[in-house]
Amino acid sequence: MNYMIYKPVDFHNHVSGKKGKLDKKEAESRLEAAEILGIDKVCISRPLTWDSPSPEEFRAANEITLSAMSLFKRFIGFCYINPGYSRESLDEMEKCIVKRGMSGVKLYHQYFICDPALYPVMEYAADLGVPVLMHAGKLTDPLSQPRLSNASHFIRAVKMFPRTMIVQAHIGGGGDWEWNLRVLEDMDPSAKFFIDTGGSVVDNGIVRRTVRAVGEDRVLFATDGGMEEGIGKVLDAGLSENQLKKIFSGNFYNIMSERRVK
Template sequence: MTDAIDAHAHLGSGFRPWRTDDLAADLVSTAADSGIGRTLVSTLGTRSLLAHPGPDDLRAANELTAAAVARFPDRLAGVVYLSPEHPRASLDELDRHVADGPFVGVKLWIAMRADDVRLDPLVARMCELGVPLLQHAWYKTVDGTPDESTPADVASLARRHPSLRIQMAHLGGAGKRGVADIAPHPNIVVDTSGGDPVLGEVDHAVAELGAERVVFGSDAPIRDPATALAKVLGSQLSERDRRLVLRENALRLYRRLSPA
């Protein structure tokens, strides 16, 4: 497989040092070495990871993503970072980078739970533009935050907005409980990121959701793309299902993403 699509990776300086000081170039070269053709990237802060970014923080983060995409247009695709705490600024960023720019989706992190109705103005605009939402979710017993979404919150959002296409992040953080939460909602897919490879994790998600509802995501640079790929390549999936997970589902979800 030489054309996999990594549907979940990050830029910014809030991560521990990786290969070099040029994270965008490192993502591109590491992905190429691993057989990944395209990587979808968002920036959660230019100097640190910002759980509650302000309008200026959002603009700076998305400009960093835009600059990286402009450098590597055939290898990187942008996902715009928004915050429902700042709806006007977020709508402006959505229009700037999606309606009037090349970005292919939206990223929401931990500023607000996914079941909060204050997301609705952003969701309405996402649906108008036809772009999906990459929503962070995790079941945590320690180190969680009050505004961090669980898979149950994502299921609530999907139930309220059945036309919104949602990529729920972190199969490794959702576990079997999270898979069960989202199973009734066909507008949700789950990505394979979150934690180290666990035997049977991807196989279980495919068995419960169908191969069309699981997409490959590494969460790089938090996880090396090669380690993340091991979750899928070490599964018992058929070649057809493996290709759906590694490539075809991302193209179907991110309709603005070029298949080249």
């Protein structure tokens, strides 16, 4: 299977660094791995995982992403914000997306995806026509990430923010993926909902069943850093050429075509 003809776009990956400074060597290593596996473009962000990152902290995190984008054209940046700082988050989205070419918003587990605190940033993302990628999972140890969004939160979120393209992160990110898929069977067919395939979990059937649960137009290829896992589990899903084309890159470019700002 020569999947490289579909020019895969990794919808969910990261760069690292400290105090606003990119770890260039690590970023190069990530791109080299993408090159080896025939991944054409890589969406990146630098989310902060603690309870409530300050505006100064998320601005510095985004500088890391912006540095990577300016050095390597194959990186597509996503703007990380903490929606608890509403005004500062909107300013950061304007800076990163409108002025400096980022392509989406990345949220971490500071809030559930259906928290009313998200209204301003979700509405602004809809105005800009960019997707919001939310860290997600159904952990069997929920105390480790008490505000981690699972599929039931996304079901509510698409009703609260019907204009916004919402992406549930890494179905293979660890957690009960079957639970998530059973809940997503009830997703509103008209909702602007997507899910990415990233994460290290390569359980037999995980991608095939994701496609069956939500439909091939909503599934986005991703690695979240697990490069061989990312490619391999999509190839093993028994999908048609047309489905592979959509998942590896077609659905991504459809989302990007919604962008309303230059």
